[in-house]
Amino acid sequence: MTGVPYHDENTGNQELRQSLLARIRAVNRETFSELALDVFRYQARYNSTYARYLDLLRRDAASVTVATDIPHLPISLFKTHDLRAGADWQPTRTFTSSGTTGAATSHHPLRAEAWYRQNARRAFELQYGSLRNRAVLALLPAYLERTGSSLVFMADDFIRESGREESGFFLDDLAGLSARLQSLKNDTLPPLLIGVSFALLDLAEQFSQDLGHTIIMETGGMKGRRKELTRAELHGTLGEAFAAAHIHSEYGMTELLSQAYAPRAGIFYPAPTMSVTTRDVTDPFTTLAPGRAGAINITDLANLDTISFIATDDLGRVGEDGTFEVLGRLDASDVRGCNLLVL
Incomplete structure (x- = not known):
């Protein structure tokens, strides 16, 4: 050996x-x-x-x-x-990946929830500034509809950390999300709209609007609900619908406790x-x-x-x-x- x-x-x-x-x-x-x-x-x-x-x-x-x-x-x-x-510790929770019926999924045991939160906040805030008092709106239907999503866990923590009553999850209430976004157009801190790609495209088609003041962040993934697009195609469509100069991206996965963010052009800056x-x-x-x-x-x-x-x-x-x-x-x-x- x-x-x-x-x-x-x-x-x-x-x-x-x-x-x-x-x-x-x-x-x-x-x-x-x-x-x-x-x-x-x-x-x-x-x-x-x-x-x-x-x-x-x-x-x-x-x-x-x-x-x-x-x-x-x-x-x-x-x-x-x-x-x-x-082997001397038990997970406080286990993150799991999505998968087709019968397919094996990834399992990532988490020893301490506070450790994940600390690292996730640090990665985001180094790129975008404080979460405190920033409205955080999450459009993650494919993830909310199952258990064990690390992305939902992170978004939930960001929502709580924001301290804003306007923050929250929007499962399929696109009209409510659109109205909320409009109400935040004059916020001092740009609101964060974080969403899975297919859901952001649904919002773009049904509620095209000027979101130039909003950080629009896609997390990737069509989840079989739409035709796959290149990142450039996706960002072009979303940018036009929302009058946004740049569409942001988040790179993370079940197997990671760190994230990377791309403020523009799909160039990711990894967490420290x-x-x-x-x-x-x-x-x-x-x-x-x-x-x-x-x-x-x-x-x-x-x-x-x-x-x-x-x-x-x-x-x-x-x-x-x-x-x-x-x-x-x-x-x-x-x-x-x-x-x-x-x-």
């Missing part, structure tokens, strides 16, 4: 975990790589699935000395494995706890240079209690400054050399 053996030391890891949490709270671009290596060593030791993965790769954690060499775990394992780092690279689609262990399109790898330090190193199924391109674009989804037929990933 060449990897670091898994250890479930119920008390031995607590001091180290607390130290890492404190460093993650304060992380920035200058300290990210060193902290990522320390989180990697922690999870190689305390996450049994990741330890087995490293063993199958014949990677000794001690031999990984630069953050770009850290192996990323296939995102599909959130559907089949317990990814808790350490998040870093993105791309990998070669034909060689999942080759990291590509900035500017080259490939499959997206995400390092999410907020995932300390599960797994921070995730090989996603998204395609993208990363800039020299750490921003990134999402170009589409990885076709399963393009994946090579991953038989080993089925543990």
